[in-house]
Amino acid sequence: MTRPPSAAQRRVIEAADPVTGRLRGTPAQLAALVKRGLAFRHPRPPHDHFLTPAGHRVREAIPEPPADSTPDTGVFTARVGGEEEPPVSGPARLREVRGAWQGLLELRRMTNPDGAVDRPCGWERTHLVRAAALALEAAGHRPAGGDTDGYRVRATPQPEAVAVYAPHSAALAACAATLQEAGWQAGEYTEPRTRARFLLASPRRV
Numbered sequence: 001m002t003r004p005p006s007a008a009q010r011r012v013i014e015a016a017d018p019v020t021g022r023l024r025g026t027p028a029q030l031a032a033l034v035k036r037g038l039a040f041r042h043p044r045p046p047h048d049h050f051l052t053p054a055g056h057r058v059r060e061a062i063p064e065p066p067a068d069s070t071p072d073t074g075v076f077t078a079r080v081g082g083e084e085e086p087p088v089s090g091p092a093r094l095r096e097v098r099g100a101w102q103g104l105l106e107l108r109r110m111t112n113p114d115g116a117v118d119r120p121c122g123w124e125r126t127h128l129v130r131a132a133a134l135a136l137e138a139a140g141h142r143p144a145g146g147d148t149d150g151y152r153v154r155a156t157p158q159p160e161a162v163a164v165y166a167p168h169s170a171a172l173a174a175c176a177a178t179l180q181e182a183g184w185q186a187g188e189y190t191e192p193r194t195r196a197r198f199l200l201a202s203p204r205r206v
Contacts, residue, residue, distance in 0.1 A: 017103065033055065078097075079137055118183050136178055151175055172197055184201045
């Protein structure tokens with residue numbers, strides 16, 4: 001039976017970049033994670049270490065501390081639309097979003113078998129809602145929130161597919177174009193009961 005990571009290793013995993021999985025730690029800590037199959041050393045300089053899919057699963061299983069007992073850590077989170085608080089905007093948010101998107105493109109380059117950056121990688125396929133929301137926000141689409149109309153990204157029962165809603169047909173078409181450019185397949189559908197139009201989007205494989 002495989003032993004769980006030590007407390008020190010869990011701290012290194014927990015502190016990994018939420019998008020790229022890039023790790024920081026001592027050489028001994030990083031080597032131990034590589035030995036356990038939870039991290040890999042990138043072959044190209046500067047030979048940084050990143051979480052493997054198994055490492056990402058460990059990171060996601062680490063319970064988050066209660067929100068009222070810890071300060072905001074400032075970790076970037078893509079906005080899926082419909083959050084209770086108003087959407088954050090301004091130059092600082094724009095820099096965060098652009099940085100996260102560039103990090104995601106780098107993750108594609110490092111983890112896609114052929115190094116392609118024009119289609120989603122494994123991390124995106126296991127974080128569909130967050131990945132689609134990041135693609136939309138990075139392209140300048142505004143998420144819904146408070147009294148603001150905008151996109152909403154939601155999970156669906158279908159494997160590897162998310163639903164994207166927008167306030168009108170032109171916005172929905174613009175979201176479809178953005179996702180297609182980001183390596184997703186997107187088609188418009190109508191909900192049978194509400195007659196609302198939405199996109200069904202999934203990561204492109206080829």
